[in-house]
Amino acid sequence: MADVKVENITKRYDDLVALNKVSFECKEGQFFTLLGPSGAGKTTMLELIAGIKEPTEGHVYIGGQMVNKLPPQERNVAMAFENYALYSFLSVYDNIAFPLRSPKMKGLITSSEERQRVQEMATLLGIEKLLDRRPQHLSGGQKQRVSLARTMVRRPDVYLLDEPIAHLDAKLRTSTRATLKELAKEFGITIIYVTHNYREALALSDHILILREGIVEQIDTPENIYHVPASDFTAKLTGDPPINLIDGEVLGNSKGVFFSAAPHFSFPIASELTEKLKNAQWEENDRRMVRIGIRPQDIKISRERISDMAFDLPVYATIREGENSVITFELKDVFLLVRTDSDHYKVGEKLWIQFDQQCMFFFRKTMDISK
């Protein structure tokens, strides 16, 4: 196993900047995830580490050695691709065993060791009954697990996994995610992982890098990414239903500071939060503005007015979530989503809404949020 260090990497294609001065360090034995929407540059980053692509600027180090000039086969990394890339003329067994039969591995592994490793990996991923089949007779989810098994069968310095479980159905994804995490812990392996799924990123990683249009937005632990997001962008990436982001005017009078997003939608800000608010606010057309972030579970709703912090809105729609409900309200630019354990509210009914201010975030505006 080895650590990976990426130093000031820039990747340009003609006019397009895919990655812009990206730096990070994945320590030996760490599970390090690149999280971001499609087009953020996540796969390009993996390809640069694997040596499939060359950086325009910057350096990649594996185990302390600068590898920019090394071809992929000399980097001792294993990569699983989102599009499987299985050999259709080989059986599932031979596909998984393939990396163990490369010229470099010659003489290092006996055929009984090979059988044992392939079986072990196939069993862990629940594909042990498919070993004799050809890839073209497998479902997408099965192919993806074969691809993952083929990557994990070898013991390279670093594993590079690109959306390796994205095509599994929800239940299989949850169990394979757990298998992957146990595997990573048991062998203490170094993994750089790419996903657009925030649950995978939070559940699996020691550290997460949020990538946004080729630029590092935040590098942190899963807990901090979720509880202390550095920007509105990071906050919106983690959570389902996603965090509510609402822009409004900051108004002050002798009674304190108020947040106002619409005539019916304004409330006083708790005095201990005004400092945080001030640090985030911006000026727009001579008005002081701020973007509030609040998660759907941190909002209370009721038929009675709870306090003078509450405001009222008509219900737009109710959607269910297991035994809970998500009540949606329509604001001018956005929807407000509230998670509650009651579903006895009618469309159009006016409800009182109150934010748990201790759970509120204040952000600068770095992205468009209109519905």
Add this chain to the structure above:
Amino acid sequence: MSSVEFRNVWKIYDGDVVAVKDASFRCEDREFVAILGPSGCGKSSSLRMIAGLEQVSRGDILFDDQIVNDLSSRERNIALAFESYALYSPLTIYGNLAYPLRVMGMNKREIKNKVTAIARAFELEEVLDRKPSHLSGGQKQRVSLARALIRDPNVFLLDEPLSHMDQALRSTLRARIRHIHDELEATTIYVTHDQEEAVALADRMIVMNMGTIQQVGMVNEIYQYPANQFVAGFVGDPEMNFLEGTLESDHRVAIHGDEGQVSWTTRRVTGASAGSHVLVGVRPEKILISLEPVESALKTTVQLIEFVGDYKLITFRIAGRNLKALTPIAFNTEEKTSIWISADTDRIYLFEKESGEALIMKE
């Protein structure tokens, strides 16, 4: 809009492939019903038969109590929206919305009124002059739904319309679809493999597996009283946990743990006698975890903790099965520590081991 009814409907392909087997259900006027099941369960064949894209092999389909078996798709007046938007790229959004009305031979003035009204409902007024390629995914989806609805159809059929949307967009689009259904007082049938989607939107669900209807009921009823082990496992995420057990009486079950048996009190059991082998089900969000020994609790070890944002997912093993529990973030435990597992009486489900049929009946 109309009611939709299946009376003993079969769909058999090539003489012997049974896609839908003796299906009967009724979807009332203005109801929102989801047909839910894994791939190959028969839901898409059912949808295609409702739409008139596929002939019924046996049985009858009725709209407002009239048999429609021999009516064409157009005569049935169905609005169908797919997962792919299927918008006409050379036409503007206005042109796309107007298209079904032009086909019907409606005059220009009427078309304009209708397009304006539906564009307002779907908040598309500002993009009417644009081409589809200049729209976001969410906007395209709205155009596709609006176009399906513009003809005042009898039934609104949706085939996995949200499955490729990104997470953030999906929750607002769900709200929109539900709002539009309520607003238009539409009869909506929504076909999906995604239980989360069905639970989110529908009033009632029809759960299918291998061509057969497993259960029809209100969403919360199916959640609380699954008819069999398949439904119990399919509806809910993460999946319900199952343990092996033996009935001791009509309200007690012995669970086989790693360190001997424990006995749990259950609701009243019907249709099985003491000594029967059963599967004991508990949903991950209903598992009670104690960090100290508790009477009648199963001892196990925390194998894995996954932080997934608004909750933690704990994995542990009992009698060779991987089980999961959902806990609040504040719940503090570490991997490899001992925990004791139990569940409240009314949160324990029992299933007959061989057939998978539920043994706890609705009170």
